[in-house]
Amino acid sequence: MSSDAGLDERLQVLEAVTDSALTSLGLDAVLVKLLEQVVGLLRVDTAAVLLVERGSDELVATAALGIEEEVWQGVRVRIGQGFAGQVVVRRRPVVLNRVDHSTVINPLLWEKGIRTMLGVPMVVRDEVLGVLHVGSLTPRRFTDTDTELLQLVGDRLALAVHAQLAIAERAATSALQRSLLPGRLPTVPDLEFAARYVPGASTGVGGDWYDVFELSGGRLGIAIGDVAGHGLTAAVIMGRVRSALRAYALDSADPGAVLSKLDRQASHFERGTMVTIGYAVVDPSVGELRLSLAGHLPPVLAVPDRPAAFVDVPVGPPVGFGLATGHRRSGSVELPPGGVIAFYTDGLVERRDKPLDDGLALLRESIITGAPEAVCARVMKAMVGMRPAQDDVALLVMRRTAARDHRAGAGSRFFSR
Template sequence: MSETRLRVERGGEVTQLLVAIREDLEADSSVMLLLDATRSVLEPVAACGLDETLRTSARVPLGQGFAGTIAATAVPLVLDEVRSDNVVNPMLHRRGIRSLVGVPLLSDGMVIGVLHVGSLTPRTFTQDDIERLAARAEDLAVFVKDRALVEEHVAALVLQRSLIPTVPPRIPGLDIAGRYLPAEGDLGGDWYDVFSLPGGRVGIVMGDVLGHGLGSAVIMGRVRSALRAYALIEESPARVLEMLDHKIDHFEAGMLATVVFAVASAPFDTFTVSSAGHWAPLLAGDGAVAQVDVPHDPLLGVEPATRRTEVQVSVEPGEVLCFFTDGMIEQRIDPGAAIDPDRGIALVAANLSAALTAEANCISILAGAMPAERNRDDIALLVVRRDPDA
């Protein structure tokens, strides 16, 4: 068995793995079905020994038919005789599959799909067949999970890179630079945004959708787009965040996000700022750095009826605003040390200077405030400096 047991490698193909499984069980077909995102339907994603019509012709509701029963109970099942009334996909019967054995695909104890093999001649699958198929299913589940994690991470990174500008737009009168540093593990929903608005206004956003992975990145993209849309029709940052909160409550139930949104017009001497549970920006000028006094309204997704507040922040020529997500300040600066946001903010402030350009400030902050080890959380950083000659 050790020589024939499936060796799962990241670069393999699911179909090739199913070929090996079919051969090992001396069967005529092998099929893998995976639960969809709602965990209510099994979708056939790969097969060996069956034509394309059979592979893709049916989805199996959880709890129904042969595969649906296996997924619902997480228990192997044998059909000595395949009939049109005991399988959801009638093509199995029509294509001559006479007997089936199937086992659940498990990941961390949770069913993610079903693996089954079939015979074109009547056959009684034994307990040994079930155990061999279950062993193969363990390997296949590891492969699926590993590949899904890699693909999800890459997809989230591509999505996030497409939404977060590496080089922020040029705004006359402002010097702007930003950084997005993905964590070593899962990506999250951190983002920053800078965009022009009607009437010569500029919108500046720093936000964080709670959670990790592709799901958070996708929601982040929707939240980002919705905020931009609301900002086109509403001048008040507080009102924009109220509208965004209602949108999240209706369409993204259960999602939480923190956002700080600022709007300013040339010559950018005043920024109107509203915060939905997000860290207030730092303001640097005349050798001093202090956190802007912005009311800490509730996170988005908590109290959609909240009347949000906004404040006017004066920015003198040459002064610098620094926006950041919690990944920037909630770092373990020393191995084993407790997370101390106040210390993190102090480190950012110590490396922020009105004497530096926005780009130089980004470099200084990351060099001086980042721990020696790789960041464990996503980091978004945005520095906005008013033209000293304004």
């Protein structure tokens, strides 16, 4: 059936199937449904889809008909090798008239008795997402019409895969982000907490996070951070950095030493990644914070009867910036009774149409002493208001409610912008 009339007929059948399948079925069901149609329309014996695995140079068997073992056995093919790997490299249809160990990496194909194969790339926005291939157990000649039809299916499958992967990645990123943010902030004497996290309107969930955890001696660790980038990759890196920071926090009471250890970890395991972090250790009994900043914007401190100001502590380069063997400095901040300190990520203050200093000035004006929940609401109203932030926003507010054994002579240190 290679005539124009035959092609038109088969295209009409295929389009009717794909139009309904792509709108009503999940990815797995779409793949199986279309493979069934391909086998019938092309009169072939096998059909399979191999998708490029994110972050690797391999294709993974994802759906198959007539050779389901490919999926059951988790077949992988390195890009550039074998039949499917060559389809990716060439980025065009490939016909294989001899199927054996010299032309195909996967032994299942020649053990199945396949004699002839046709494969097409699945491309979206100039990115090869995978390969669709069919096979015949008897010798045959795949025509231009066969190739055109299979490429059409490959194009439609690529769109379906791209859409489904995007949905799955957003869901996975959101679930991961929620699982890593504190479900409940600690309840401890003398301190109160409130927090906000909002994904960016244009970027979606990314690598912003905050954390509060208990340490020995009644102290608390407080972290705020932002992994460069967005999406699942940034969220995964954020999870690993968060876990490493917690582990190092158990070994040292000095925030600078903790971030120095994190530098070494990131330089080895997170190469090419940049993370801004603020990490503080607070002792509620004396109202003192020890704070170290790795490329992160300084928190804002508001105390009774004094304008809010940015905390003055040393700021080092971001984690992952190449400071693998350096020692980071820490600074001390006094938090008197009634004092409020706000940690945040840059999505709260950065706007494409305004200078950063404008955002920082507005944030400083919006921080006042009061209940942390009320402070969070005031800040979000001033900084976000009626227009959603384009980037992630993380905000953590802490207030000291009482004084015990307040250190004599301790002074607060600030700088203003």
